[in-house]
Amino acid sequence: MNNIPRSMNSKREDYLDWHEYFMATAFLAAKRSKDPCSQVGACIVNEDNVIVGIGYNGMPKGCGDDEFPWDKMSHNALENKYLYVCHAEVNAILNKNCASIKNCTLYVALFPCNECAKVIIQSGIKEVIYMSDKHAYKVQTVASRGCSTLLVLNTGRPKLSTPQQDTAFLGYLRDNPFATARDAVIGTGVPGFQPTASRRVNESVKKQFIPRQKQIVIDFSEIDWNNMNQLPPTPLKNNIHEEEKQELT
Numbered sequence: 001m002n003n004i005p006r007s008m009n010s011k012r013e014d015y016l017d018w019h020e021y022f023m024a025t026a027f028l029a030a031k032r033s034k035d036p037c038s039q040v041g042a043c044i045v046n047e048d049n050v051i052v053g054i055g056y057n058g059m060p061k062g063c064g065d066d067e068f069p070w071d072k073m074s075h076n077a078l079e080n081k082y083l084y085v086c087h088a089e090v091n092a093i094l095n096k097n098c099a100s101i102k103n104c105t106l107y108v109a110l111f112p113c114n115e116c117a118k119v120i121i122q123s124g125i126k127e128v129i130y131m132s133d134k135h136a137y138k139v140q141t142v143a144s145r146g147c148s149t150l151l152v153l154n155t156g157r158p159k160l161s162t163p164q165q166d167t168a169f170l171g172y173l174r175d176n177p178f179a180t181a182r183d184a185v186i187g188t189g190v191p192g193f194q195p196t197a198s199r200r201v202n203e204s205v206k207k208q209f210i211p212r213q214k215q216i217v218i219d220f221s222e223i224d225w226n227n228m229n230q231l232p233p234t235p236l237k238n239n240i241h242e243e244e245k246q247e248l249t
């Protein structure tokens with residue numbers, strides 16, 4: 001735990017920034033997941049930095065965690081989890097506590113799959129901040145990259161100027177399964193495609209979150225419940241250590 005003495009007269013410096021706070025919230029939600037392989041959490045945030053939806057991957061309501069399969073290797077698709085599990089992103093969207101999530105940002109542990117990407121786009125979410133891209137090679141993720149790039153194109157701001165360029169661009173996506181939305185949007189490899197500033201601005205529809213701190217720890221045992229006093233240690237008055245105070249007196 002952090003034992004660095006802290007002044008009572010100035011603000012804490014080791015507080016979570018917004019990105020850490022929302023991504024950590026997504027990871028906290030993921031701790032509810034029963035999936036033995038991938039626990040995914042998602043947190044939707046509006047333009048005022050208010051959380052408006054949280055979700056994690058799990059079986060649909062009424063479908064028991066102990067009755068439906070968590071396997072993923074069975075030759076019988078009906079015995080694998082994939083046909084049943086609701087994805088974290090979709091759960092977060094369905095759990096929203098406001099009428100519209102247009103222009104919101106989604107923080108999610110894992111790069112969204114194609115099914116989630118479609119729902120994310122339709123819901124009006126403008127930005128996705130993800131952490132892991134461990135399924136980058138999967139066809140669902142490749143398609144999702146395509147979707148998000150199309151999101152950039154469809155929602156408008158940047159548009160490819162000619163149908164030929166459009167086709168070349170989609171071909172580029174198809175031929176470069178590991179292309180990032182960024183590569184595609186700036187048009188790397190697309191003949192005759194000249195990126196413009198506005199296209200560059202929109203290259204960030206999906207952004208990878210690189211954590212500043214390695215750990216965010218919540219240790220309930222460190223909380224002194226009787227005194228309602230939460231660690232880290234009590235700040236020092238006027239920044240003077242107890243020993244120093246004694247020396248002064």
Ligand SMILES: O=c1ccn([C@H]2C[C@H](O)[C@@H](COP(=O)(O)O)O2)c(=O)[nH]1
Pocket residue numbers: 035037038039040056057058072081085086087088089110111112113116
């Ligand atoms: O966008 C996504 C993609 C996947 N998930 C969930 C669905 C499953 O419960 C796991 C993936 O399991 P693997 O064993 O890693 O294939 O993640 C999601 O919530 N959102």
